[in-house]
Amino acid sequence: MDSSGSDPTGSGPIGSGSSDAISEGPTVTGLSATITGPRSEDILPTTATSAVKIVIVGGFGVGKTTMVGSVSEIRPLTTEETMTRAGVGVDDNSGVESKTATTVAMDFGRISITDRLVLYLFGTPGQERFWFLWNGLFEGALGAVVLVDTRRLEVSFDVIGRLEERGVPFVVAVNTFPDAPHHPAEELRRALDLPDEVPMVDCDARLRASSRDVLLTLTRYLHALSMPPG
Numbered sequence: 001m002d003s004s005g006s007d008p009t010g011s012g013p014i015g016s017g018s019s020d021a022i023s024e025g026p027t028v029t030g031l032s033a034t035i036t037g038p039r040s041e042d043i044l045p046t047t048a049t050s051a052v053k054i055v056i057v058g059g060f061g062v063g064k065t066t067m068v069g070s071v072s073e074i075r076p077l078t079t080e081e082t083m084t085r086a087g088v089g090v091d092d093n094s095g096v097e098s099k100t101a102t103t104v105a106m107d108f109g110r111i112s113i114t115d116r117l118v119l120y121l122f123g124t125p126g127q128e129r130f131w132f133l134w135n136g137l138f139e140g141a142l143g144a145v146v147l148v149d150t151r152r153l154e155v156s157f158d159v160i161g162r163l164e165e166r167g168v169p170f171v172v173a174v175n176t177f178p179d180a181p182h183h184p185a186e187e188l189r190r191a192l193d194l195p196d197e198v199p200m201v202d203c204d205a206r207l208r209a210s211s212r213d214v215l216l217t218l219t220r221y222l223h224a225l226s227m228p229p230g
Helices: 064-071 128-137 150-166 185-192 208-226
Strands: 027-029 034-036 050-058 080-082 101-103 107-112 117-123 143-148 170-175 200-203
Touching (some): 050 064, 050 150, 064 107, 064 117, 064 143, 064 208, 143 150, 143 208, 150 170, 150 185, 170 208, 200 208
Parallel strands (some): 050 117, 050 143, 170 200
Antiparallel strands (some): 027 034, 080 101, 107 117
């Protein structure tokens, strides 16, 4: 499934590393600044020879940054900035009015699948005005996870449409917010106009095990798509 023929459904455990900050890397102190190097657990293993790329997409405030952070084995890279008055009337924050920060470029995390194969996770910004960044983020991606909030299903329509236009295989993960209404799976499929073959699962993006299961669902789906018919 990647250029080396490795299968991302390999035997190594997804998310087997730790995302807890244990210690900082080496530091170099100058006259006016201290530069902190990467932590030892964040350094790419020397045994890694292949990588695959997955993108996590969704509307504004559906939990993309949370999912990357919960499942990444390294300290995730985020580009969250405080929301300002400049976004008033531009960004639709209906239903998530209490949100005070937003991703303006991307989120990034990493998972070791085996000693030789790593999975790179890229979370996209949710606001439509930042969607021009999708072109670079999707370059070389095997597939995508679409995070959905049942309180605001409408923010997912354009996201799914763009993936279908690009021909990017994806699965849908329904993020279970505490106050979100529950709908039968078939009703959600009809509302999102999802083909029967596209997997849809429930998840809690805050939990590593739940986010891991979503990624496993995607890798199994991608593997199934790669198999010859019959």
